[in-house]
Amino acid sequence: MALFDGLKGKLADAGQNVSQQTRNMSELARLNNLIAETKRKLSAQCFELGKQYYQAHQADEAPEFPEAVSAIRGLLDEIKESEEAVLLLKGIKKCPTCGTEVPIQSVFCPGCGTQIGTPPRCCPACGKEAKEGSLFCVYCGTKID
Ligand SMILES: [Zn+2]
Ligand SMILES: [Zn+2]
DSSP: OHHHHHHHHHHHHHHHHHHHHHHHHHHHHHHHHHHHHHHHHHHHHHHHHHHHHHHHHTTOSSOSSHHHHHHHHHHHHHHHHHHHHHHHHTTEEEOTTTOOEEETTOSBOTTTOOBOSOOOEEOTTTOOEEOTTOSBOTTTOOBOO
């Protein structure tokens, strides 16, 4: 039966097309994922390259990409300032020598011994701490220099 055979052939074709389309769709998705993933890797590599260039040339008098270098320096400074403000809000400061985080009122760094603050004024008579700007000790009345 020619008609039936013809129809069977068409159905088979249609079936093949559908599975071919499905294959194409999954291949398309695979390729799109691959492109996105490769772009992520590329961007990470560019970031790494830029970081290494900056670290190697940040102190150059005339770096090859002066605008990028100074833009990066500006951003790093902004981060540093904000980080210091965050620490200040937490009542912490960082030792400039070793980077240890210490309470804001610390006079010496517990990590390296660097003096990182001014010692509090003390009453010469009783030794108790005198507030900044006070003329007499609040505990014993002694005049404070
Ligand atoms: Zn230190
Ligand atoms: Zn005193």
